[in-house]
Amino acid sequence: MGATIVEKIFSRKCGGDIRAGEVVMAPVDGAMIHDITGPLAIQKFYEMGGSKVFDPKHIILLFDHQIPADSIPAAENHVYMRKFAAEQHIHNYDINEGVCHQVVLEKGRAAPGEIIVGADSHTCMYGAAGAFATGIGSTDMGFVLKFGALYFKVPETIHTEISGKFPKRVGAKDLILSIAADIGADGATYQAIEFAGKTIANLDMAGRMTCCNMAIEMGAKAGIVAPDKITWEYMKKRRKMKPFPLESDNDASYVTKRSYSVSDMEPQVAVPHNVDTGVPVSKVAGTHIDQVFIGSCTNGRFEDLEEAAEVLGKKKFNTKVRVIIIPASRDEYLKTLKAGLIERFVKAGALVEAPCCGPCMGGAFGLLAPGEVSLSTSNRNFKGRQGSTEGKVYLCSPATAAASAITGVITDPREV
Amino acid sequence: MRVWKFGDDIDTDAIIPGRFLTINDPRELAKHAFEGTRDDYAKNVKTGDIIVGGRNFGCGSSREHAPLALIGGGVSVVVAKSFARIFFRNSINVGVLPVVCKDADKIADGAKITLDIKKGFIEADGKHYMIEPVPGFMQGIIDAGGLVTYAKSLKGVPLCIKSQR
Numbered sequence: 001m002g003a004t005i006v007e008k009i010f011s012r013k014c015g016g017d018i019r020a021g022e023v024v025m026a027p028v029d030g031a032m033i034h035d036i037t038g039p040l041a042i043q044k045f046y047e048m049g050g051s052k053v054f055d056p057k058h059i060i061l062l063f064d065h066q067i068p069a070d071s072i073p074a075a076e077n078h079v080y081m082r083k084f085a086a087e088q089h090i091h092n093y094d095i096n097e098g099v100c101h102q103v104v105l106e107k108g109r110a111a112p113g114e115i116i117v118g119a120d121s122h123t124c125m126y127g128a129a130g131a132f133a134t135g136i137g138s139t140d141m142g143f144v145l146k147f148g149a150l151y152f153k154v155p156e157t158i159h160t161e162i163s164g165k166f167p168k169r170v171g172a173k174d175l176i177l178s179i180a181a182d183i184g185a186d187g188a189t190y191q192a193i194e195f196a197g198k199t200i201a202n203l204d205m206a207g208r209m210t211c212c213n214m215a216i217e218m219g220a221k222a223g224i225v226a227p228d229k230i231t232w233e234y235m236k237k238r239r240k241m242k243p244f245p246l247e248s249d250n251d252a253s254y255v256t257k258r259s260y261s262v263s264d265m266e267p268q269v270a271v272p273h274n275v276d277t278g279v280p281v282s283k284v285a286g287t288h289i290d291q292v293f294i295g296s297c298t299n300g301r302f303e304d305l306e307e308a309a310e311v312l313g314k315k316k317f318n319t320k321v322r323v324i325i326i327p328a329s330r331d332e333y334l335k336t337l338k339a340g341l342i343e344r345f346v347k348a349g350a351l352v353e354a355p356c357c358g359p360c361m362g363g364a365f366g367l368l369a370p371g372e373v374s375l376s377t378s379n380r381n382f383k384g385r386q387g388s389t390e391g392k393v394y395l396c397s398p399a400t401a402a403a404s405a406i407t408g409v410i411t412d413p414r415e416v
Numbered sequence: 417m418r419v420w421k422f423g424d425d426i427d428t429d430a431i432i433p434g435r436f437l438t439i440n441d442p443r444e445l446a447k448h449a450f451e452g453t454r455d456d457y458a459k460n461v462k463t464g465d466i467i468v469g470g471r472n473f474g475c476g477s478s479r480e481h482a483p484l485a486l487i488g489g490g491v492s493v494v495v496a497k498s499f500a501r502i503f504f505r506n507s508i509n510v511g512v513l514p515v516v517c518k519d520a521d522k523i524a525d526g527a528k529i530t531l532d533i534k535k536g537f538i539e540a541d542g543k544h545y546m547i548e549p550v551p552g553f554m555q556g557i558i559d560a561g562g563l564v565t566y567a568k569s570l571k572g573v574p575l576c577i578k579s580q581r
Contacts, residue, residue, distance in 0.1 A: 014576035023553045023579040036437045040480055043440065048567040066438070073438035121478040121502060137480040137506035139563045147573045151553060185425050186472035190501050219475065219500055274425055361477075363434035382427045382476060385434070389452030 002249025004157040005226050006192045009113055009132045009246070020156040020253070027149045028058070029114035029131075034100045035063035036361070037119035037138050039077045042084045044142025053088045054148030060109050060118075061085050062093035064100050065357045070364045098329025098355030101125040101297040105209065106331050108238025112227035113246050115152075117144055122297050122379065124215045128208035129235065130227030130246055132192075135216060155192045155221045158183070159254040162199040164263030169311070169413040172207030173299055173377065173397035175199075176214045177268040179260060181278035189219035191255055194248060199262050200225055205234045206303040213298045214379050217275040267413055269375075270395040273383040281400055281412045289394070290372040291322045292405040293386075295353075296360045299377035299398050300328030302335040308402035309341045311413050316348045318408035323350040324366050326358040350405075362386045368393075375410060377401050417464040419540060420457060420491075421525035426469050427476035428503060432485040439481070442488030449485040463490030466531070468523045468540075470496065473514075474503025483507040493531055495520050495538060495547070508554050509563035516548040553579045 003011065003019070010018040013026055033041050038061065045053070053059060061081060069075035078095075085092035097103045101122055110116045112130030117123065119141040126133035136150065144150050160179065183193075193215045200208065208225045215223025225231070226247040235241065266280035294300070294308050305327060317323045325345050327333035333355050336342050342352050359366030360378035367387030368374055374386050374393045381393035396404070399413035406416055430453040432445055439445050450457040467486065473496035474482060483506050486494065494507065495515045507514045515531065517538060523529070527541040538545045550558060560566035 016576075018578070023551075025573050025575055025577065025579070027575055037479065040440055044564060047564045071438060077438055119478060121476065123478075135478040135502055137478050137502055137509060139480060139509035140505065143563055143567050146567065147570075149573050149575055151579065153551070153553075185475060186498060186500065189472070189498065219472065221501055361434045361437075362429070363437055367435075380427075380429070380476060382429045384452050385429050389430075389433075 001253055002251035004252045004254065005194060005224055005246060005248045006132055006155060006157055006222065009115060010154050012113055013115055018154055020154050023151060023153050025149050026115055026152050028117050028144055030058050030060060030109055030116040031141065031144045032060040032100055032104055032118035032120065032123065033141060034065060034120060035074065035077055035081065036065045037141065038081050040138035041119050041141035041145060042081065044139045045145040048142055048146050050146040053090065053145045056088050056090040059090045059145065060104055061090050062097055062100055062103060063095045064098060065361050066364050067095040067356045096330065098332070099297045099300065099357055101213065102300065102328040102332065105129055106329060108235065111235055111239050111241060112231060117141070117150060121216045122213050124220065124223045125209050125213040125297060127212035127215065127222050127224035128205060130225065130231050132222055132224065134221050153190065155190055156255045157192045157194050158188055159194050159196060159257045161257065161259045162195060162197040162262060163259065164199055164261040166262050167265065169399045170262065170265050170267055171397055171399070172203060172210040174265055174268040175260065175262055176211045177270050177278035177395065178265060180214060180217050180276045183218045185217065185274055185276040186219040188215065191220055192222040192224055193218065193220045195223065195225050201228060204303060205230060206301040209301070210298055217379060267397060267400045269400065269410060270381055272381050272392040272394065275379070275381060275395065281410065284394065284410050285412055287394070287410040288373060289321060289375045289404055289408065289410060291324065291366065291368065291374045292401050293324045293359045293366060293374060293376040293378060294398050294401045295326030295328060295358050296378035297328060298379040300326055300332065302332050304377065304398040305336045305341055306339065308398040309344055311399050311402035311416060312344065312348055312406065315406050317350055317405045319349060320408050321405050323405045324353060324359060325350045326353045327355050329355050359386050375401055375404050417466060417529055419523055419525060419527040419529050420461065420465060420467045421523065422467065422469040424470035425472045425475055428474055428479050428482040429476055431482040432479065437479060437481055442484040445481055445485035446488030449489055458489065461489040461491060465491055466529050467491055467494045468496065468520050469494065470521055471498050473499050475500035478502045480506045480510060483510050483512040487512050497521060508557055511562040513558065517545050519545040
């Protein structure tokens with residue numbers, strides 16, 4: 001029987017024929033730590049008797065959740081990690097580059113066929129580059145820092161076939177919110193989700209990243225898109241490597257195969273307090289909002305900000321709404337700056353912040369007071385995610401966020 | 417030993433909110449466990465108490481601060497209908513035992529509870545409920561009391577050798 005792309009990645013890495021359900025201690029090609037989960041991982045590495053990391057070149061270290069340090073304990077965590085980076089000769093991106101997942105991909109630190117782990121649940125985003133990538137906890141990361149390998153239970157795969165052409169102002173975020181509503185918050189637990197079909201073949205890297213990023217919101221261990229021309233073109237500028245074939249066989253065994261068409265899809269909004277609650281925007285249009293956040297590893301790329309700017313046009317943001325826009329990385333910030341969009345956002349009334357996680361993790365700035373409502377392009381709307389547990393978070397695309405930021409209520413982006 | 421009962425999809429933001437993640441000490445984290453979600457928990461939780469949840473317990477962020485916030489309050493067992501993957505593994509790694517019990521929703525908040533791992537059942541308010549065994553490859557880590565102790569005993573790792581499921 002044929003193999004899935006995930007089975008092939010493990011087989012390629014380990015030699016032999018490795019199948020879903022099997023448990024292997026597999027070597028990793030990359031390990032990412034940031035300022036929230038990194039300090040604990042380093043502590044565990046030392047507690048395990050670690051003195052030298054397995055290979056400093058394969059460790060990605062940066063700060064993105066609480067930058068610039070927003071408290072003394074955050075500053076202390078940064079100091080601790082800087083010291084570790086210097087001691088272990090690990091390149092430290094520090095506070096300079098942006099949100100971890102965007103940085104890993106744009107620096108070419110994840111590539112087709114690789115196994116990458118990150119001490120952050122949205123590590124599954126690197127599946128957009130054809131890597132098997134998964135989020136792990138700090139103790140597992142301590143183990144990886146020491147041994148360069150980890151126990152993996154090779155996941156079964158849910159195959160999704162996406163067809164059709166996105167209508168105007170409908171895109172990858174609407175697709176993934178709609179898939180999450182269908183599969184459910186735990187519908188893919190311990191499984192991988194492969195995104196395939198003509199719509200994916202035509203989707204740019206930014207959109208693929210949005211889809212793979214949110215695989216975890218269905219409980220998935222990984223999201224993945226088989227590398228194609230678009231992937232290799234993206235890699236070409238970042239890594240010296242020759243393209244090679246890597247895709248699931250036609251007769252591969254899947255848990256399920258699901259099909260989705262985007263041709264008639266409406267913009268989607270996930271309502272509080274779960275991610276699998278996506279509904280067409282028309283169902284929640286008119287809902288009052290206090291804050292709009294456009295950014296995060298899910299939707300903080302130039303393409304996302306460009307779409308928001310298109311919706312904005314020459315209009316102004318509603319003065320009753322706090323509009324926070326954060327490009328996902330320094331590169332994305334510069335692209336946005338050069339295109340003149342930052343000036344437009346600022347003139348329209350937005351706060352444009354330096355690349356970081358921002359309000360998404362509810363630990364730094366942009367927090368909600370009890371009773372407040374946020375509309376956000378990020379990935380989670382759990383109770384208390386962006387501040388008070390009596391606040392509410394709705395999730396949507398950059399287009400819907402921009403349209404709603406103009407009107408002050410949740411708005412269909414096709415109507416502004 | 418009492419049950420602290422929670423529902424489905426209890427995420428790690430609910431277990432320990434993002435604003436407390438600069439804390440790494442389990443006892444300090446425990447002071448903020450379920451803050452804003454269930455405020456009577458942190459004040460009243462006692463060593464040996466057991467958390468019982470529904471489906472998909474521990475979903476969301478990979479933050480290991482979540483099981484640490486539980487263990488810091490003396491909770492070393494979480495029973496649920498199902499667990500989110502990263503939380504399940506983090507729990508075992510730090511010494512919190514995640515126990516899958518398909519009847520978890522039948523167990524009431526405040527119930528008196530005991531767990532018999534060897535015989536594979538829970539007794540809550542006099543009723544018995546079956547539990548599922550943990551995956552074979554995780555047993556060694558559980559027996560060692562967590563991944564740190566387990567890792568200390570390793571000279572190297574058996575790369576690419578398939579293990580017991």
